[in-house]
Amino acid sequence: MELEALSPAIGATVSGIDLCAGISAAQRQALLDALHTHHVLFFENQPLTPLQHRDLAAQFGRLHIHPVYPAVPEVPEIIVLDTGDRNPPDSDTWHTDVTFIETPPMGALLSARVLPPHGGDTLWLSCIAAFEALSAPMQGLLRGLTAIHDIGAAFTDEDYGSTAEAREQLSEARRKNPPVVHPVVRTHPVTGRAGIFVNASFTTRICELSKSESAALLQFLAAHVAKPEFTVRWRWKPFDLAFWDNRLTQHYATADYVPHRRVMHRATILGDRPR
Numbered sequence: 001m002e003l004e005a006l007s008p009a010i011g012a013t014v015s016g017i018d019l020c021a022g023i024s025a026a027q028r029q030a031l032l033d034a035l036h037t038h039h040v041l042f043f044e045n046q047p048l049t050p051l052q053h054r055d056l057a058a059q060f061g062r063l064h065i066h067p068v069y070p071a072v073p074e075v076p077e078i079i080v081l082d083t084g085d086r087n088p089p090d091s092d093t094w095h096t097d098v099t100f101i102e103t104p105p106m107g108a109l110l111s112a113r114v115l116p117p118h119g120g121d122t123l124w125l126s127c128i129a130a131f132e133a134l135s136a137p138m139q140g141l142l143r144g145l146t147a148i149h150d151i152g153a154a155f156t157d158e159d160y161g162s163t164a165e166a167r168e169q170l171s172e173a174r175r176k177n178p179p180v181v182h183p184v185v186r187t188h189p190v191t192g193r194a195g196i197f198v199n200a201s202f203t204t205r206i207c208e209l210s211k212s213e214s215a216a217l218l219q220f221l222a223a224h225v226a227k228p229e230f231t232v233r234w235r236w237k238p239f240d241l242a243f244w245d246n247r248l249t250q251h252y253a254t255a256d257y258v259p260h261r262r263v264m265h266r267a268t269i270l271g272d273r274p275r
Contacts, residue, residue: 001027003034003041009129010249011232012038019046019056019241028059031243035107036191040124040232040244040251047239048111050075050265057109057267064098064105064268067173068155072265079266084116085259090159092255094125094226095201097246097268100151100177105246106271112236116260120253123233127195127248130225131185139194145184146207147198147218151177154201181207186274188248195248196225197274225250247271 001016012034017027034041048056050072057063063077072078083089098105110122131139152174161167184206186197198206200222206214234242244251246268 001030003038005038006042007232009230009232010039010124010126011042011234012040013042013044015044017043019043020048020052022052023056023059032060032190035243035245036188039126039128039249040242042234043241043243044237045239046111046241048241050078053078053109053111053265053267057269061106061269061271064101064270066098066268067151067177068160068169077267079268081264081266082114082261083255083263084257084261088258089253089255089262091251091253093200094222094250094252095154096127096197096199096250099149099182099197099199099202100180102180103271103273104182105268107244107246107269109267109269110242110244111265112238112240113265114261114263115236115238116257116262119257119260120262121233121235122242122254123231123252124242124244125225125231125250125252127197127225127250128188128193129230130227131195132193133227133230134224139185142185142196143183143194144208146181147184147203148179148181148205148207149202150179150204151202152179153204179204182274186248188245189272189275193248196221197248199250247274 004013006012054075054077065076066079069079097108155170157167161170182197184198185194187194198221206217
């Protein structure tokens with residue numbers, strides 16, 4: 001297995017491994033070590049079936065079943081992100097997946113199934129690199145703060161409640177996932193490095209600040225983390241697979257391919273409580 005770094009802050013390609021054949025305990029540990037170093041790993045030409053995809057992800061932890069997104073019927077752990085003219089893209093903002101639960105995902109594996117002729121790239125950023133680029137006083141301020149994360153901020157009736165059934169599903173999702181509070185800066189449980197843990201999709205308020213102060217600081221952090229120096233961009237090919245550490249990264253799926261179709265499969269691995 002060989003690694004090639006793609007940028008100083010984040011991203012590496014992995015070659016010399018066939019994920020469809022399964023992985024050994026040694027390969028699992030090597031992939032985790034690489035993930036902790038590079039934050040997102042890219043594998044080319046890995047035509048996993050949904051069952052193989054689920055079983056691979058399950059070697060890294062318990063899997064999350066999304067309360068809103070559709071899934072492969074026989075494999076509910078595999079989300080189907082099928083976007084295009086009839087179902088417009090909804091991930092074209094910097095975000096960390098599923099931070100609206102007490103134990104947000106440690107990682108996710110995303111597989112390219114159907115791609116448009118052009119566009120549809122995904123970008124990732126390192127929240128660790130973004131935090132380390134801040135001044136010491138700003139780091140100190142952020143370390144003392146907590147923030148509210150709410151599923152209702154992103155999954156609204158306006159955007160997802162086109163039918164009575166969909167509105168009922170959203171209502172149930174909000175009932176089962178009330179807002180949670182996480183630290184604004186979390187420490188990676190393996191590497192011990194600190195990073196920014198707020199995102200534009202789910203973070204609604206910094207608890208210790210006034211409404212206007214909170215809005216201003218969240219706006220600053222959203223602009224800061226998105227600096228190109230902290231990012232990597234991947235141009236998908238059929239059956240590429242990305243494995244990212246969701247704890248201290250954000251990602252952005254470009255929405256430049258409509259009216260063409262883009263289908264991705266995602267397995268999401270549950271993590272621990274941010275600290």
